[in-house]
Amino acid sequence: MSKAAAGRRYHAERRRPTQDPQEVELKFQLSADDRIVIEASNALSALEPTEVHQITTYFDTPKGVLDAAGITLRVRTVGGIFIQTVKSRDQGTCLASIRGEWECEIASPAPDLSRLGEVPQLAEMVEYLAGGLNPMFVTDVQRTIRTATLGSGCVVEVAIDTGKIEAGSRSEPIFEIELELKAGPPGPMYVFARILQSAAPMWISTESKATRGWRLRTGQTAAIRLATAPLLDPDADATQGFRHILHAAMGHLTANIGPTLRGDPEGLHQMRIALRAARATLQLFAPALDRAMVAQFDDSLQAVCRTFGIARDWDVFCLETLPEATRALPSARLGDLVPVAEDRREQSHRNVNEIVRGPHFTAMLLALATWAEPTSGSDRGDAVAPAGRNLGPLAPELLARVAAKTRKRGRKVTRLSPERLHRFRKALDRLCSDCTALAALFPNHRETVYHARCVALQGILGAANDAVVAQAIARRLSVRPDLMAPVEALLDWSKARRAAALTGLQSATHAFRSGAPFWS
Numbered sequence: 001m002s003k004a005a006a007g008r009r010y011h012a013e014r015r016r017p018t019q020d021p022q023e024v025e026l027k028f029q030l031s032a033d034d035r036i037v038i039e040a041s042n043a044l045s046a047l048e049p050t051e052v053h054q055i056t057t058y059f060d061t062p063k064g065v066l067d068a069a070g071i072t073l074r075v076r077t078v079g080g081i082f083i084q085t086v087k088s089r090d091q092g093t094c095l096a097s098i099r100g101e102w103e104c105e106i107a108s109p110a111p112d113l114s115r116l117g118e119v120p121q122l123a124e125m126v127e128y129l130a131g132g133l134n135p136m137f138v139t140d141v142q143r144t145i146r147t148a149t150l151g152s153g154c155v156v157e158v159a160i161d162t163g164k165i166e167a168g169s170r171s172e173p174i175f176e177i178e179l180e181l182k183a184g185p186p187g188p189m190y191v192f193a194r195i196l197q198s199a200a201p202m203w204i205s206t207e208s209k210a211t212r213g214w215r216l217r218t219g220q221t222a223a224i225r226l227a228t229a230p231l232l233d234p235d236a237d238a239t240q241g242f243r244h245i246l247h248a249a250m251g252h253l254t255a256n257i258g259p260t261l262r263g264d265p266e267g268l269h270q271m272r273i274a275l276r277a278a279r280a281t282l283q284l285f286a287p288a289l290d291r292a293m294v295a296q297f298d299d300s301l302q303a304v305c306r307t308f309g310i311a312r313d314w315d316v317f318c319l320e321t322l323p324e325a326t327r328a329l330p331s332a333r334l335g336d337l338v339p340v341a342e343d344r345r346e347q348s349h350r351n352v353n354e355i356v357r358g359p360h361f362t363a364m365l366l367a368l369a370t371w372a373e374p375t376s377g378s379d380r381g382d383a384v385a386p387a388g389r390n391l392g393p394l395a396p397e398l399l400a401r402v403a404a405k406t407r408k409r410g411r412k413v414t415r416l417s418p419e420r421l422h423r424f425r426k427a428l429d430r431l432c433s434d435c436t437a438l439a440a441l442f443p444n445h446r447e448t449v450y451h452a453r454c455v456a457l458q459g460i461l462g463a464a465n466d467a468v469v470a471q472a473i474a475r476r477l478s479v480r481p482d483l484m485a486p487v488e489a490l491l492d493w494s495k496a497r498r499a500a501a502l503t504g505l506q507s508a509t510h511a512f513r514s515g516a517p518f519w520s
C-alpha cells in the first residue's frame with residue numbers, strides 16, 4: 001500500500017458522522033518498558049497493528065486567539081495526505097476526555113480557511129483569522145494503531161504514540177497510549193483500560209499534545225479547572241444521576257493533573273476538592289449502593305486525600321499563613337522558618353506527584369468508572385440505585401439525610417473541641433458539595449440563600465482550622481534551638497487568630513441550622 005493510500009485509509013477510518021463530531025478518549029503516560037509489556041499482553045497481542053508516521057503542525061494567531069477560545073487547529077501529514085482537525089477543549093465532565101472534533105482532508109499543509117466555517121465555534125472568526133495564522137509548534141509521532149472490538153458494540157482504537165513535541169528550540173518526548181471510543185458505550189472501554197493498566201503501570205493524564213506544545217512555547221502551565229455542577233435531569237434514573245455526579249468529580253480531578261504535577265498549588269487544591277467531592281458523592285448515595293463497595297472506594301479515596309491534604313496544609317502555611325504572620329510580627333524573625341517550611345512543602349508535593357504517577361491512583365479511578373458505568377447491554381452499572389427511582393424524587397431524601405448528620409455535628413458548637421469542630425467542618429463541606437451537585441434539580445432562589453449560609457459558616461470554620469494547622473506545623477519546625485523563639489511567637493499569634501476567627505461562629509451556625517432547606 002502506498003503512503004498516500006495509507007493516509008487516506010487512516011483518515012477514512014477516523015472520520016466521524018457529522019451529526020456527532022465528538023472525541024471520547026482516555027490518555028495514559030507510559031515508559032518504553034511498559035510498552036513492551038502491554039503489547040505482549042493478551043489484550044493487545046492478538047490485535048493486528050498498523051504503523052503510521054504523523055507530522056502535525058498546530059496553528060494559531062500570534063496572540064493565541066484560538067487557544068484563548070478553547071480551540072485547537074492542526075494540520076496532520078499522514079502518507080502525503082493532509083488532514084485538518086479542529087478540536088474544542090475538554091470540559092472535564094467525565095473521566096474520559098470529551099471534545100468536539102471536526103476533521104477534513106485538505107490540499108496542502110496550510111490550514112484551509114474555507115473549511116473552518118463548518119465548525120460552529122469558528123464560523124464567525126474565519127474572516128478575522130485570514131492571513132493571521134502561524135505555526136506554533138510541531139509533533140513528530142510514530143503511531144501504532146490497533147482496533148479492539150469489545151462487548152455491547154463498543155469499539156476502541158488503541159494508539160501508542162512515540163515521538164516528540166517541538167516548539168522553537170524547545171522539545172520534549174512523547175510516550176503515551178490513547179484509547180479512543182469509536183462506537184458503542186464507554187463502559188467496556190474502562191474495563192479494557194483496567195486490563196491494560198494491570199499489565200503495566202501506565203498512569204492517566206488528560207494533558208493533550210496541544211497543551212504540552214503551548215507550555216513549551218510560552219512556559220505557561222495549563223490553566224486550573226474549577227468544579228462545575230453537572231447537568232442533571234430530574235426524570236433520569238437515580239443510577240444515571242449518580243454516574244453523572246461521580247464522573248463530574250473524576251473529570252474535575254483529572255483535568256487538574258497537569259497543573260499539579262508542574263507545581264501549581266491551586267491545581268493541587270482543585271484535585272483535593274475533586275477527591276472530596278467523589279467521597280461526598282459515594283456517601284450521598286450510600287443508602288442506594290453496595291455498602292462494601294462504598295467502603296472500599298471511600299478508603300482508597302481517603303488515603304489519597306490524606307496525602308493531598310498534607311500538601312495543601314503546607315501550601316496554605318507557606319503561601320498564606322507565614323507571610324501574614326510575618327507582616328503582623330515584623331520583629332519575630334519568622335523568616336527564619338521559611339527554608340525549613342519550604343523543604344517540607346516541596347517534599348509534600350513530591351509525595352503527591354508520586355501518587356499521581358503511580359499505578360494505584362489510576363487503578364482506583366478506572367475501578368470507580370467501571371463500577372459506575374454499564375459494561376453490558378444493560379444501562380445500569382454495577383453501582384445500582386433503587387430500581388424505578390428517578391433522581392428528582394430521590395434527591396430531597398438524600399440531601400435531608402446528609403443535612404441531618406451535619407446539623408448533629410454542629411450541636412452546642414461553642415463547646416466543641418478543635419477536633420469536633422474539624423469534623424463539623426468536614427460534614428459541612430460534604431453537604432455543600434452535595435448541594436452543588438444536585439442544585440440543577442432545584443432551580444429556585446432558596447438554594448442560593450442556603451448555599452450562602454453554608455459558605456459563611458465554612459469560612460469561619462476554615463479560618464479556625466487553618467490556625468490550628470498552623471500551630472501543629474509550627475511545632476514541627478522546632479528543629480534547631482535558634483528557631484524556638486520564632487516558633488513560640490507564631491504559636492501565640494495562631495492562637496489569637498483562631499479565637500478571632502471563632503467570634504462569629506455561634507451566629508453563623510444558628511443561621512445555618514435555622515435556614516429552611518431548599519429541597520423541601
